[in-house]
């Protein structure tokens with residue numbers, strides 16, 4: 213009896229502490245309207261050195277770059293504080309439309325289509341497209357891309373330009389990826405032949421990856437970067453004024469030299485990757501390992517919380533199912549079938565993106581993650597628990613009933629404890645599954661292990677090594693958990 217109370221208390225404490233940490237932790241997109249107007253909120257896609265990328269030196273994560281410096285100067289001159297948020301590039305315009313930020317700086321080029329949905333400042337930096345390819349490919353102009361596989365970042369004008377090229381040049385196969393470093397990695401692994409990338413960005417990647425080369429595409433029009441605002445924003449005017457000032461007084465030129473003249477990316481690479489074979493070089497991520505490791509507590513907290521809440525929710529659902537009240541059973545079954553019948557990733561995206569629109573509550577990425585995982589694992593666990601309950605010997609409930617023990621008390625005191633013991637192995641499996649699936653929340657911007665690894669990859673212009681390292685961490689965590697669980701199971705069996 214005492215033991216059970218202790219258990220219940222532990223579960224409650226985990227839930228309460230976890231939830232408060234999570235709600236406190238939420239540093240993701242908050243609706244701008246909720247901010248006092250002394251702060252400007254900018255959103256960017258920090259996969260784009262030297263415009264914007266992560267500085268992870270010293271284990272901390274900071275977004276730095278050309279755009280960031282400009283934004284800081286702008287905010288300061290206009291008398292605002294600056295808050296910076298992030299998303300994949302293709303999520304930036306939707307974020308402006310949903311009013312989740314005051315402006316976007318992400319090396320974004322004004323195009324007529326974009327201008328239908330958002331407003332732009334004047335251009336602050338001109339850029340040209342290049343073809344990035346393995347050294348010696350000698351791809352200089354669109355015609356050279358005949359029959360090639362071509363990579364681009366999703367939602368960028370490079371994607372559009374690639375489409376245009378493929379209308380003129382035969383046999384081009386397009387591959388769109390979310391982040392520029394992913395595009396570069398695809399070239400390195402030979403899955404695509406080339407990519408279209410802006411010149412300054414291409415330069416950085418080529419310097420860090422000596423096995424790559426880039427050639428500027430000769431074209432009539434140069435494209436440029438401008439600041440983007442929600443349609444009708446009153447900030448366009450003041451921003452333009454200050455931008456013009458910065459152009460005139462040389463501030464902008466200074467920033468251009470600072471970020472574009474040398475190989476900025478804070479992390480210039482000294483070692484040259486070995487030729488041929490598997491050219492892995494983990495020394496390049498050595499300084500970033502503390503940063504990746506920092507994702508572990510969040511991943512664990514996330515898992516623990518989802519399992520705990522999922523267990524509670526799953527128990528409730530399973531009781532609804534076996535209570536014998538038709539409508540309740542029906543609802544619980546329908547719920548389970550929906551949550552088991554649709555992809556977790558889809559549920560996650562729905563909860564994260566639709567909640568603000570449907571309820572007005574601006575849910576943070578982390579909260580959305582915990583909520584989705586709880587709802588989802590509750591569905592799975594309810595079946596497991598139901599099975600566990602039904603596996604408890606009927607004689608026990610009959611005995612309890614005949615002694616006049618009320619139904620709920622019997623459930624609580626007799627049936628559930630035994631059921632839980634029976635399903636322990638299944639619960640461990642569920643926990644392991646959740647731990648690994650927690651990587652999915654990286655897609656909505658929670659910086660857990662996988663996301664940290666991707667950040668380091670973006671930062672260092674490499675992809676493979678940090679991912680391998682992240683895989684190792686997951687594996688070690690799962691192994692630890694498995695060992696712990698079998699020890700626990702053994703103890704429970706012995707105490708029988």
Ligand code: ARG
Pocket residue numbers: 256257258259260263264301318319320321322365367368369370392410
């Ligand atoms: N200039 C291009 C565009 O507007 C690419 C910008 C990509 N920016 C980024 N942060 N990934 O489409």
